[in-house]
Amino acid sequence: MEEAPSKKELKREEQRYKKKMAQAQGVICRAENRPFDQTILQNDCPSKRLFVSHFGCGDEIDQDVITSFCLENGGPLLNLSIFPGNTYGHLEFKEEESARRLIEQAMDVKNCVAMRFEGSDNPDRIVVFYYTPLRLDELKISEKMEIPTAEPATTGIIPGLYVYEEVITPEEEEAMLREIDQNKWTKLLSRKVQHYGYEFKYGTNDVDQSQVIEPLPQFCDPIIPKIEHILNEFKVSQEVMASKEKHTEIRTASELEKEGDASQWEPYLKHYGMFDQLTLNNYAPGDGIPPHVDKHSPFQEIFMALSLKSGVTMHFKKGEVVKEGEESKSEAQRDIYLKPRSLILFSGEARYNWLHSIAQRKIDKVEEQSAISKESDCTMTKLRSRQRRVSLTFRKVKFDGPCRCPYPLLCDSQ
Template sequence: MGLPRFTRPKGVSAESSPNLYVANCGPAVGLSFDTIASAFSTFGEVKGVYAADESGTRVIVSYSEESSAQTALKVLDGHPCPELGGRCLHIRYSVFQPPSQVDNLVPVSLEASELNIPGVYLLHDFVTAKEEEELLAAVDGRPWRSLAKRRVQHYGYEFCYETRNVNTKRHLGELPPFVSSILERVLLFPNLDDAANVVLDQLTVNEYPPGVGLSPHVDTHSAFEGLIFSLSLAGPCIMEFRKYSEGVWPSNPASEKNVENSENSSNFSRKVIYLPPRSMLLLSGEARYAWHHYIPHHKVDKVKDILVRRGSRRVSFTFRKVRTGPCQCEFPPYCDSQI
């Protein structure tokens, strides 16, 4: 089945849809989703702005009320919008054709507080659009290592995918200067009691093409300390968290393929959050040690009944602190050092 498309309703009245397909508008022409939402909010409450395709020049603006969409189309279609740099927009109504493969079995949260998982925090707009552009340019100017479905870069210490661990005897050097401001900023992360003691020394950069995700896993307890920061750039995605019953916890990496395929298992709890570009996710405590995290292999995610395309790429910067001794966390049934 091909990618689902946003389509224009046929033979229906102007009030038929609260969703607008807007062309000549998007990140590729220098307009952030927040800027677009602000401009369109003049006509009513905007539920969200989403990429309509991978071009970066077309978006879906979703209103809470159909009447708001009707007014916005009447005022803005074919006319320059001062709030968007005077760009002349081309607008049509849009309806969604949600395919079964992107139907989530659990609702998608927009805020970490909605998950009710101790230790999960999410900060939106952790970096600016300009900083995002500079970070992407910095990694694109350095060599990538190709894996089966994605590309990676490692700094500080190399992550070994075969063992899901790091070789502490092989130090690659300090983290690159282009992340210095990020390292300073994480020290100010809310709800971080031991912020002054955070010395992150390992960075993995992942580039995900459309449709590529991440298998369910917990970062190995004995490999890394208790704080994991992940910055999302370029494209959005959803992340699912799974907490398994102690008796079915996958005790070795080889079993994780079975974990990924157990979509309908009753042996785990599931919760899902939406990660927009430029957001920073923190996993700590229970969330870091006892919950698998997983990025479904989708090209389109369903968020609050809206289909959100992931874009042409998503790049994540994951910062961690390498552990030099055994883990002594409070979750021994899930700990490779204590099993």
């Protein structure tokens, strides 16, 4: 049986808690640059919003431990935001009652709720909670982090964009990078590149079609069967293919199944063949790529990009919505977070009518549903530090004349 702590030990523990509390209050009030009583509320003035402080480095483990603690000791959460490199975060319960329950259950010292940080690498750590009247969007820390909030990448988030996660294992990812790094990187303004198959020509953004083609390099071996499997889902319309004047429509097998008749469609791969041009981009944290569409006429409709090592927010901006006899402009924009080892496939509107880019930043902000909370409306805002990211863009060179896509605004042929 564990011995009960002595009076002296309890006193020491209380002093330690008090010191942590005072430190946390000081850090929050200084960083928020507001008077104490507008920043932190006393325990007899409850609020459904709380500051949480002293949790460690603010990584995903911290976020999960704090989430579990809040759900168990409080109730359903609406949002929990922690910011890497900052020692405090902000959370909001659905109901004030939940915040009150957490404060009451875990209160050790007046005006302070402290939890032992079990699950972290430092189980001795004490985490402190305070009521606050401030909403997340009122915090100075949020302003400092003025970064667009990205949504997790999902299929259909933009028409024609498909997303496939964990297409390779972490071991395959490491092995690919080792091989890739044995080859020479060419330095551009804000990233480094390698090209395979046809050489990519910057300036005209196309390829030298007369150049002798090299097969895709061996380091692609783990991903090629996955790409084939994905491309096998795609079909092209025989009817439209027969007419050289029309844009070739593309559908997936499951879309055709829903629509009814698949007999007039043939496999995309059979018609166009496997990708034959590959561009590698190496981004250090802070690097990016300016807004662009992959030039329409030199490449077939479908292209794919694989992310290695780091996730990143990709910004998409819609060109123009083209309607018959009418010119209308749309400013539609999406920020989409691509996970490492995920593959995105561009087709249709996403390929032809949306510019994509990566902003030059070191941190991305992602809002996602909590995997821990059963509540479907509990969102977690996470700041993710970028690491080195290497992307592989697979394209198929096109020899059959100009592009006839229905999006002339961003088309080099129309």
